Amino acid sequence: MRKKMNLAAGKRMCRVLAISLLYAGALLRAEDMTASALKAMGAPHHPKTEIAWNRYYDTEGIAGICARLAKAHPNLVRFGSIGKSVQGRDIPLLTVTDFTTGDADEKPAMYIDGNIHSNEIQGAEVALYTAWYLAESRGQVEWITGLLKEKAFYILPTINPDARDHFMHEPNMPHSPRSGLLPRDDDGDGLMDEDGFDDLDGDGNIVMMRKLNPSGRWKDDPDDPRLMIECREDETGNYDFLEWEGLDNDGDGRINEDGPGYYDPNRNWAWNWQPSYVESGSDQYPFSIPENRAVADFVMAHPNISGAQSYHNSGGLILRGPGQTSDDSYDPADVRIYDFLGKLGEEMLPGYRYIVLEKDMYPVWGGELDWFYCVQGVFTFTNELWTSFDYFRKKDESSGWFGRRRENYRFDKLLLFGEGVVPWTKYRHPQYGDIEIGGLKKAWTRTAPSFLLEEMCHRNAAFTLFHAHHLPLLRVDSASVSSLGGNLRQVDVIIRNMRVLPSRSAREINVKSTMPDFAMLKPVSGKIVAGFIVEDPYLNLVREQKYRPDRLAVDRVPGMGMVRLRWLAEGKGPWRFIYESKKGGRVEKVIE
Amino acid sequence: MNIPIQKAFLSLLIAVHGATASFAGQTGYHDFKGLTRAIHSLAGEFRELRVESLGKSHAGLDIWAVSLTDGKTENPALCIIGGAEGSDLASTEITLSMMRHIAEKRMGSDSTALRLKQIRFYFLPRINPDAAESAFGKPVRENVLNTRPLDLDADGVKGEDGCDDLNGDGLITTMRIEDPEGEYMQDTLYPHLMRKALPERGEKGRYKMFSEGLDNDKDGLFNEDPKGGVNINRNFSFNYRFFQAGSGPHPVSEPESRAVADFLFSHPDIAAVLSFGPPDNLNHPPEIKEAPEQALKPGMEEEPQPVTAVLPEDAKIIAAVSGSFAKTCGFRDPPPCEKGEGCLADWIYFHLGRWSFSTRPWWPPLIRDPEPQPPDSSTSPGKPKTDGPDEKGRKEDTLAYEKRLWKWMEKTGRTDQFIPWTPVKHPDFPDQKAKTGGFRPFSATCPPPDSLEGLGLKFAEFAVKLASLLPRISIRTKIEKLQDSVFRLTVYLTNEGFLPTCTALGKKVQWNRKVLTELKPDPAVRIASGQIHEQIECLKGSGGTASRSWILTGPTGSRIALRAGCPVSATAEEIVVLK
Known part of the structure; x- marks a missing residue:
């Protein structure tokens, strides 16, 4: 088992190496080419x-x-x-x-x-x-x-x-697998992934199955017979649409009901x-x-x-x-x-x-x-x-996520020259009898x-x-020191966010799901007596943080905005100012 | 094996290995090592017990699962889970004891033994082993969190402010600080019990209350960032609450909860789970509320919405099982039921879609008071205010519960389980009067060890009863000859058990397997109508039936092998002959 895995890994390595060598060759040629080319913007x-x-x-x-x-x-x-x-x-x-x-x-x-x-x-x-x-x-x-x-x-x-x-490597349609490949029992029979699609014609694409029926409600599109259209109420059609290409692998009367995944x-x-x-x-x-x-x-x-x-x-x-x-x-x-x-x-x-x-x-x-x-x-x-x-660069908001089916075929006809469609081909199906298989290839319409x-x-x-x-970019806008007499000084720091996103979203603040930002002032000597977040410097509205004044918890620096911080500190400084924000990064400044 | 000998054997083991550890002076409860030894020694004694580790906790302790089966693959199963609430040590002991009693009962040759042999049992005695270890360390502390390192106070440091044993008595109790801003006061009737002051009655608080400890990180909060963790019983996906201390980063984030979930998902044979915790539907069965029929416009598809209340069909069944629990165990005066948040028992019903039964393992018996009481004081919410997670694991009506506990302690001579309020020097309150005291850790949730055996026996009786209620499918067949070689085969399936093969809610859950009827005809037989596999969503209990029929063509005398069943019921087999 282990040996086999190593072998597979080795093979993969060889392929990666081969691809790299291939590209090394291409690189030389590319340089020659860019040397004699005008750079396109x-x-x-x-x-x-x-x-x-x-x-x-x-x-x-x-x-x-x-x-x-x-x-x-x-x-x-x-x-x-x-x-x-x-x-x-x-x-x-x-x-x-x-x-x-x-x-x-x-x-x-x-x-x-x-x-x-x-x-x-x-x-x-x-x-x-x-x-x-x-x-x-x-x-x-x-x-x-x-x-x-x-x-x-x-x-x-x-x-x-x-x-x-x-x-990419297994038969699929544009909408499969969508899931990952953790095996799951989708049809409740205790077996996992036992009835997925079957690539009946072996072309790597899972397309539609149709069956001639004189009272079918579908018919060929007169403009492009590769496409099926639904009959008008008073019209007779000639086809039934069946399932996507597949068999009833587990004999439960259902087709393709338990494929790879599904979740x-x-x-x-x-x-x-x-x-x-x-x-x-x-x-x-x-x-x-x-x-x-x-x-x-x-x-x-x-x-x-x-x-x-x-x-x-x-x-x-x-x-x-x-x-x-x-x-x-x-x-x-x-x-x-x-x-x-x-x-x-x-x-x-x-x-x-x-x-x-x-x-x-x-x-x-x-x-x-x-x-x-x-x-x-x-x-x-x-x-x-x-x-x-992008089909024809016409604004058409009602065309759905994958475009109108007619457009899928029209684009294929005019710009892909038919490469995106499997034409209807006869097939003998064990459950349905004589049918036809055809439709859009997996790599067309969604990619x-x-x-x-x-x-x-x-x-x-x-x-x-x-x-x-526009993710936050924090800068120290200004730092000033003023004496309050004696050994006491007031240190004022403004921290700015130069970008549109805040250093913490309002969501995080509302539910307290993450750490706040921290504004720290570290003295060389002397202690930090008090610390404040300044809400309005002109009216002197400040909010004191009673515990750990040297490490102020700040909600955030708003986008394109600022936060004003103030400390009362002993001594002459200098102080090391550090602003730490998980999402906004870290800035430091020595304040003299 | 006869019980006294076995007991002697066990106590010998205990003596040799020191299999039980003690906390707060109580022996009889197992720490992880002791539990491991006890499980393995039981497995050595009963060869049908098989021990498996479902994975390791954050601290590297195994989450043990023990299966009791004769190895036949198609028996319905009952699963018993203990210790979901980390500080609940009692349910682990009860689960262990049930394991022994059921294994013993199964060995006999009476009808109970025969019935038990058709049931597979799984026992998960302790699914949050990290939390339980706090009972056996120093200091002893009630803890519901595993040891996942978390920064519960969002200050950038993990686990830096847990509880501290201030008075060095080896126990974490509570502390009260005299403070004019305090919201708490001494209860009028029982002054050693604390409650919130009621300003509308002119009362003024005098105390602040915390769990015992220091403000280690000097942020003004006490014990708000212990080492750990996540409460496994808040970590499941039904009614999960994000951003709460103890609920974890997301549902089923922990190795413990994941191990349990993966175990249950990978065992479709488990028809019902009996678990323990404050969410309690055995004593407080859910209300039977018929949902109003919603009229849908023709052609409109209903946008499915989350189911938040037990569906009425299921509530009726749970009520019946609850009645049977009361009759079997005879427990009286259960404390009020707590609504679970992210709890195991609700998750089993609402998200796993299986039958889930849950009860507290024990509560202090109610001692009825002759003298009248002031009506308000006993019901006012008096939860001690701690700024951290509720390490006591108790919620509403704390005071009422404490009064009940105290009166029972008085009556049974256990008042030493309350540590009197004693002054302590508290460095964070140098100028204030600080005292520690309160109930000993675990005295409110864990019964005296000598009552564990009796509880185990009662719960084992209930488990046997519950096992007898599991679904049991039987089949009956009928062959009608329509013409020479054309037959109609009809298979009637009946659920002889009490429980439906699936909860009403479980019908919606894709992980529950349906009742499958399989046909294996002789090669000469052609099926003209019907499929070789036919599924039935659910068979109701107490004789609920369903039938499927096939038109078969083939020579008279052809044989068809039939199998019908689902993992939560034994498979029924029959061979029918076309005639």
Whole structure:
């Protein structure tokens, strides 16, 4: 068993190595090419790692890219793992920051993940692109250089690696597996995953099955016979739609009712979690799914995470919580910040709408974004990548998340030349008899075609970079000392936040879910007699902290705002002033 | 084995291994080492007991599970869980004692023994071993938290301000500080008991009350950040409360709660769980509240909502079991029921979807007072104000409970269990009068050790009763010949047990397996209607029936093997012949 595993791991290593060598060759050619090219705005000009952003990578491909990035940029990118998936794959983590200016864990950090739903694959590419763009642009784009000094990024391209590979390498349709691969008994017969789809024609795609029937209610579309349309009330059709491609494997009279998984990893988070009779797919208890638990443990161990982004597909949406209208956890002060960022996103991502999950889409119990905000206090967006707006760049808000079916086929005909559709083919089915198999391929309708993928990556990455930019940035604005006679002095310090996000969200303050910030004044000699938070310096409204006056607990420094602190101290100083905020970082100043 | 010999054997073991430890001068309760030895020695004695560790606590102590089975795989099971509430030492002892009594009863040849042999038992005597160890350390302290390091006062330091034994008596009790800002006063009738002053009656408080300790981190709060942790009985997902001291970072966050949840999920044979804690449906069965029918517009799908009250069908069954509990055990005057938050017993019913029965293991008997009392003083909430987690694990009506306890102690000569208020020098209150005192740790929740054996016997009797109520499916078949080679086979399933195969709520829960009827016909037989597997959601108790029928074609004399059952009931098998 062990030997076999080692062998498999060895094979994987060889493949990664082979991929790396392949790319090393490509790199040389790329340099030749950039030498004789005009730099297009946007792309890093002489990237140390040349990566094609017009395809989707499996977990080995992702690991290969991560390893190359880390190797090429040792001071900017570190490659690790937050834990193992159900089947023992690593859940990859890229930590990106300018390590020469401080440890990632001590800077305000942006968390980015992709692919929690295994069939919603392109989040991984957007996340990888973000890491690549940051690393390759440092030193070339001043704004990025500054951002990497101030902030850190924890990037998890796929948090469902098993089922990502399943989607890519096993027969699937655009909507499967969605789940992870922890075996579950979906049909209550005591067996697990025994009746999933079957790739009857062996082409790697699960498509629809139809059967000729003179009283069927479906017929061929006269404009594109690959497409089925429903008959009008007074019309006769000729087909029945059956199930998705599959057999009754367990002989219970049902088809495809117990496939790989099944649960919904995005209904398994601890805030507002409900059992599966309320929220289908929530699984046994919060974080019963190992991949989710690894993410939650990672996030709880990194209280410096103050912004978060998760990527799904599709529909062109920038979502925020709450997932339930009954949930009043979203504080109005925080909602204003969400709105500021969300509207920025709408501008940067044409065809995307910034909406509230429950109100504008559907109710969700136990969603990832609610746990991030309601428990961790982290401002979190979920983007539904890929929008039918990109088919023909026409505004059509009623076209649904995956676009109108006619458009799916029209785009395929005009721009993919038929590549996205399996034409109807005859098949002899053990249960249904003579049928036909055909329809949309798994890599079409929810995932962008190659030539639109790079644009999607860049625009979404840019949105998260602005989010990261607006994570708190604390500075000592001023510090002054005045004598109060005798040996007593008054020390006044103003600490400012240069960015839009507060050093703690209103949510955290409301529920006391996290530590307050601490403002400390450390004397060289003499004691700190009293400490105050100054609420109004002109009316002398101050709030004394009776215990530990040398270590004032501060709720937060508001976005673009300031906090005034005051101490009465013995002696002449100097004093060391330290402001410590888990989410806002640490600043120090010696006050003379 | 006859009981006296076995007892002698046990006491020999105890003598040799020192298997019981003592706290507060009481022997008879087991610390972790003692518990481990006691479990293994029982398993050595009864070969059908199998010990397994479900995992380790934060402190690395095993969560033991013991199964009692003859190894046949298809018996319904009853699970007994002790020590969910960390300071509840009594239920661990009771579970141990039940283990022995049931294993013994099973060895006989009477009808009870025969019935017990058809049931599988699981015993989890202590699921929060970290917390229980606080009873055996120095100082002795009532603690409900495991040892997960947490920063409960959010000051950046973990576990820096727990209780301290100020007077060096080896016990953590309470302290009262004379302070004009204090909200507490001495009770009028029992001046050694403290209660909140009632300003509406013109009373003024004179004392501040805390658990015994120092303000170690000098933040103005006392004992608010002990070493630990999470209360496992607040860590399950039903009615879970975030951001409370003791509830943990999220539901089922702890190795202990996770081990228990995973154990129960992976044992679909467990039909019912008997557990211990203040949430108590055996003495206080849930209200039977018929939910109003909600009319849905045609074509509209109902948006499912969380279920927060026991469904009426289930409440009726629980009430009947509660009646049976009262009859079997005869416990009287139970204290009021506390509503659980994230507790095990509620989780088993609401989220796991199985039958869940729960009671406190013990309470001080009520001594009825001849003289009348001022009505308010005995019911006013008098919970001592501590700024940290409620380490006493007691909630509402503390004063009423303390009065009951005190009167029982007076009557039974145990007044030494109350440590009189004694002055103590308290560095945080240099200019104020400070005193420590109060009930000894565990004296309010743990019965005198000599009563444990009797309690164990009573609970074992109840467990035997409960086992007899588990679902039992029987089948009856009928063959009708429709034509030469065409037959209709009808299978009637009946639940001979009292409990339905599934709670009404459990029908909704995807983890409960349905009643499955399987057909294995001879190859020459064709099934013209029906499937080879047919599922039935639930069979009601007390003779609840359901039937399924198939049209079969095949030669006369063909045989069909039939199996029907579900994990919470033994499988019934039959071979029918087409004729």
